[in-house]
Amino acid sequence: MKNSAKVVVIGGGVVGLAVAYNLARLGVKDVVVLERAYLGSGATSRCGAGIRQQWGTEMNCKLAKKSMDIFEEMNEMLEVKRDIELKQKGYLLLAFSDKEMEQFRKNLEVQSKFDIPSREVTPEEAKEIVPHLNLEGIVGGAFCPTDGHANPFLVTEAYAKAAKRLGVEIYTYTEALDIEKKNDKITAVLTDKGKIKTDKVVNTAGGYSQQIGEMVDLELPVKSERHEILVTEKVAPLQGPMVMSFSYNIYCQQTPEGPFLMGYGDPNEPESYNINASWHFLEEMTKKATRLLPPLKHIRVVRQWAGLYNITPDRQPIIAEAEEVPGFYMAIGFSGHGFMIAPMTGVILAEMIADEELSMDLKLDLGRFERGDLILEPSVV
């Protein structure tokens, strides 16, 4: 293992690897990634694998659109061995009240400024897009045909391999134990395999990001929460788009391989590091899914699991350097939508670290919570 590095990235999920790849692409030498298990073993490979551009704030629309642009080019850009399984069959968002529909219309206006090809749909049009949809209670929806899916394992692998080719060293099964500071400046990262001298650390530890913050005496405004998910057996292509509703509280898509993947957010889920699957979820999930998409009742559930959302007070990530600790960078608190914006997150955070001009304006600093300057994004799950 190296004993010094220009930048040490803590967390080998999709975000950490996207940051490392982009650092190397910008010419930063000596980048190290630490991952305590295997790559993508945390939230990345537990996520719903959806990619959505239908957001309600300009910044999120831009982040999501530019990330999708990268996903579209990713096979070539990262010279992948395995196709990332990008499927662009859309996201169909369902509104169950006029108020919700009104919000969708406002969002659509914002999205149109960034060439996101989303549009309003009537219940009848929604049924044309997803013929097995039960329209009961649905007042309308929004559809973006270029939203979709990519395989989180293979995207992670693609970034990891491309980063390695550019000289990034990735240490799996290597845990960061502490961060040493001298006069408020970072001097080294201590791992269970030895010490790495550095003055720049990137916290991309997902559900455990607050623990990395503690290592530099920062109390980060994030909490972790279990979110459960299930997958069915493979069936013939039945559903093109991801079907999603904020109010009915569901997301459900058929992945390119054939299985359905679905989840919902339990409003009573406590803050914890628990990632055990529960019977309660299985029962609620199957009820919700079969009510909205009745033919799914004949399909078998083959597996359920859980992962951690790392949640901030405004459910928007923190992508910034900590003012209190120079050299401590973060891409954390993605609140359930980290995978879909990982490509652009990697670009921007690498630009911040390398002191390059930023590809887009980003106001996702840590200080906004203390200032009370929260981001008001209406479209979060």
Added chain:
Amino acid sequence: MDSDNTIICRCEDLTLAEVQEVIDEGYTTIEEIKRICRLGMGPCRGSTCLQLIDRILANQQNCGREEIKMPTNRPPLEGIKMMEIAGDADEK
């Protein structure tokens, strides 16, 4: 053994040659291998392939099969139709 015609994972139709290729790329654990090539992720939930992959890895790593860590066992034990869990009260 004809590794192109030896099926390791029947659900995902993976041959020994395909699995070996993933191992040769440096993936050393079943958790990683399953995420890359879907070994064990089909409806039989790894009932055959997990008994084979641990031998392959043990051979490769010169250790006993008991030293190869099995992936997390996830519920349910076997595939169950959604309606059997949800109940079918709304059926008309």
